[in-house]
Amino acid sequence: MKKVLLSSSLLVSCLGFSQISQNVNLLSNWFNPATPAEPTYAIKYNGVWGWVDPQDNKEYAIIGSSEGTYFIDVTIPTAPVVRDYVPGRRNNCIWREYKTYQNYCYMVSDDGGPPNSFQIADMSYLPDSVHLVHDDDSIFERCHTIWVDGNKLYCGIPRAGVIGGTGRMAVFSLANPELPLLLRKLETNIPSTDYVHDMFVRNDTVYASSSNSGLFIYKYNTGPNTFTTINSLTTYPGQGYNHSSSLTPDGKTLIMLDEVPVNLPCKSVDVTNIMNISVLQTFRSTPSTIATPHNPHVVNNTRAVVAYYQDGVQIFDISNPSNVIRSGYYDTNPTDCPSCPNPNYSGCWGAYTELPSGIILASDMQNGLFVLDANGALVSSELTEDAAINLVVFPNPASDNVSVSFSLKNSAEVSVTVSDLAGRTIFSEHLSLIPGANQSDIDVSGFDAGIYLVTVRGEGFSLTQKFTVSR
Numbered sequence: 001m002k003k004v005l006l007s008s009s010l011l012v013s014c015l016g017f018s019q020i021s022q023n024v025n026l027l028s029n030w031f032n033p034a035t036p037a038e039p040t041y042a043i044k045y046n047g048v049w050g051w052v053d054p055q056d057n058k059e060y061a062i063i064g065s066s067e068g069t070y071f072i073d074v075t076i077p078t079a080p081v082v083r084d085y086v087p088g089r090r091n092n093c094i095w096r097e098y099k100t101y102q103n104y105c106y107m108v109s110d111d112g113g114p115p116n117s118f119q120i121a122d123m124s125y126l127p128d129s130v131h132l133v134h135d136d137d138s139i140f141e142r143c144h145t146i147w148v149d150g151n152k153l154y155c156g157i158p159r160a161g162v163i164g165g166t167g168r169m170a171v172f173s174l175a176n177p178e179l180p181l182l183l184r185k186l187e188t189n190i191p192s193t194d195y196v197h198d199m200f201v202r203n204d205t206v207y208a209s210s211s212n213s214g215l216f217i218y219k220y221n222t223g224p225n226t227f228t229t230i231n232s233l234t235t236y237p238g239q240g241y242n243h244s245s246s247l248t249p250d251g252k253t254l255i256m257l258d259e260v261p262v263n264l265p266c267k268s269v270d271v272t273n274i275m276n277i278s279v280l281q282t283f284r285s286t287p288s289t290i291a292t293p294h295n296p297h298v299v300n301n302t303r304a305v306v307a308y309y310q311d312g313v314q315i316f317d318i319s320n321p322s323n324v325i326r327s328g329y330y331d332t333n334p335t336d337c338p339s340c341p342n343p344n345y346s347g348c349w350g351a352y353t354e355l356p357s358g359i360i361l362a363s364d365m366q367n368g369l370f371v372l373d374a375n376g377a378l379v380s381s382e383l384t385e386d387a388a389i390n391l392v393v394f395p396n397p398a399s400d401n402v403s404v405s406f407s408l409k410n411s412a413e414v415s416v417t418v419s420d421l422a423g424r425t426i427f428s429e430h431l432s433l434i435p436g437a438n439q440s441d442i443d444v445s446g447f448d449a450g451i452y453l454v455t456v457r458g459e460g461f462s463l464t465q466k467f468t469v470s471r
Contacts, residue, residue, distance in 0.1 A: 001328075020453060022391070023328030023376035024313065027077040027359065031368025038092040041365070044339040047362035049098035050074075050352040053106065053126060060104055060126065061352075061361045063369050064096025069107055071123070077359050077371045089106040089117035093417045099148045105130070105178045106153060108143040116142045118161070120178060131249040134176045137161050140170075142191075145244075149201035151357055152220075153180050156196045169196035169208065170219055176253040186218065189227040200254075205230070205274075207254060209242040215256060217274060236279045238265040246298040247271070253321045255304045257293040262344045266293050266306060268321040276277045285314040288396040288463065295350040296315065305360065305379050307348040310336045311334050313362045313375040314372075327379020332364035334466055335451060340366070353378075393454055397468040404454055406463065408433055414458045416440045426452065444469050 033046045061080065066287040068087040080195045088096070088109060094112040100123075107119040110178045118141070120134035124306035147154040153172040163170060172180035178276070185310040186193055194213035199206050206218040206227075214234040218227050237464035240258035247254050254277075255271040265282035285291060298304050302319040312331035316324050337346035345365070352361040360372040391406045404416060411434055418427040427442055441456075447471040455464045 011395050020331040020466050021329060024330040024372050024374045027162050027373050028372040029368065029370050030072060030080045032299065036067050038094055040094060041342055041345045043365045044095050045365055045368050046095055046349050046364050047097040048350045048352050048361050050318055050355045050361050051123060052356055053116050056347050058127060059355045059357055061369055063363050066093050067091045072369060073127055074371055076155050080371060082451060083127045085384050086121060086130065090114045095144065097145050101148045101174055101177055108146055110144040111370045111395045112140050116322050123351055129405060145198040147199050147201045147316060150205060154199050154201050160188065168193050169199065184225050184227060186227050190229060198246050200247050200267055202247060207245050207247060209244050212241055214242050227425060231275055231277060233277055236267065238267060240264045244295050246296040248298050250301050253318060254294040255298055257296055258295060259292060262292045263290050268318060268324055280322045281324055285311040285326065285329065287392060292344065297351055297353045298379055299353050304352050305353050307351045307362065309345060310347045312348045313351050313360060313372060315374060328374055330372055332362055333367055334368050371449050384463055391463040391465050393465050393467040395410065397470040398444055400445045401471055402442050402444055402467055403439045404442060405437065406456055407437050408435050410435050412458045416456055418452050418454050420452055
């Protein structure tokens with residue numbers, strides 16, 4: 001089934017704002033200027049996933065929009081090319097999520113109103129096209145999130161179809177990848193369970209983000225076809241609406257996020273002994289952030305990549321889960337979309353980290369697909385001789401003065417500059433500094449209200465952070 005493609009040359013564009021990043025570089029940004037914003041949050045793009053074709057090793061980004069799904073060739077990461085587009089059953093969608101199994105892409109949406117559908121695409125025909133092999137509500141009509149573990153598909157909050165109403169969580173067999181078969185609903189064995197908003201599953205052990213109830217760990221028992229409860233974490237620091245999680249390959253640390261209310265911290269959870277789990281540390285992109293972590297993705301046992309509303313892609317060193325340190329970031333939406341109906345729900349939706357090339361695919365709700373090189377933040381390495389770390393701007397927002405603090409390994413000549421989003425330098429100073437903690441105090445009382453970038457630069461390092469001046 002060959003589809004008519006939109007011209008790629010019309011879909012590749014650039015954003016007109018300054019880069020706010022540390023140890024992460026932008027390779028390319030793609031978005032379709034014609035994509036409409038749905039009316040509730042002004043979301044144009046949502047879920048993102050990746051796939052590598054085992055036949056030719058080409059890499060693809062799969063990104064959802066308010067109206068459908070794009071399959072984008074990122075084999076040359078600086079020049080993404082749209083290979084196909086699959087319209088959704090309904091428009092103005094807030095939610096779309098994706099997972100892949102073999103050569104199939106599973107596409108779900110949780111938007112109500114006009115009829116929705118569960119879609120399955122065969123990607124084996126790429127780079128020519130994808131073939132839609134399932135597009136109806138016979139299995140289920142809607143679903144909030146999905147996860148593939150082995151040959152099973154787990155679904156959070158599935159609705160209608162064989163579910164018969166609204167389910168908490170369900171597992172399907174992928175023995176026939178084009179026609180998933182319902183195996184079990186969670187509530188069949190555990191009727192008192194809350195809705196499973198999202199889940200991370202490994203070897204049929206389910207780390208279930210169970211909405212306002214917290215984290216629950218379930219086991220799907222293949223032989224008897226039952227779910228049993230292993231453990232739960234229902235009271236913990238920074239608790240809210242338990243949204244999503246990701247597990248380290250060694251199975252010792254779970255990175256867990258709560259979405260509502262806004263501005264809750266990330267959590268590193270010790271799950272080494274699954275019968276005795278606890279929060280080791282709560283952490284944020286910056287101490288002064290007002291942003292919300294949305295979706296995590298763990299890379300090996302030492303890094304967590306967190307997609308943040310407002311703060312973009314944030315990368316944390318979790319090699320010591322009791323002392324988590326940010327190792328890099330890239331803000332996909334520095335202006336935080338002041339024109340959006342609710343700016344708290346703007347910026348980065350998700351990030352995918354598992355392509356063989358090592359690039360990161362990030363989806364921004366207003367600005368589309370970002371292809372990032374985060375090698376400097378993902379690979380453990382010693383600091384350069386005069387490296388600066390832990391750049392913090394406080395208070396943020398500010399009205400009179402801001403303090404810019406950072407640490408140096410050795411003595412260094414350092415420049416501190418402040419620029420606006422148009423790139424104009426508003427303030428600059430040169431400092432000769434000593435090892436350890438350092439601070440620059442800047443008078444912003446004469447600045448206009450708005451967003452500014454402060455950059456600390458020396459030989460071998462450059463760090464940038466944004467702050468807001470309010471009046």
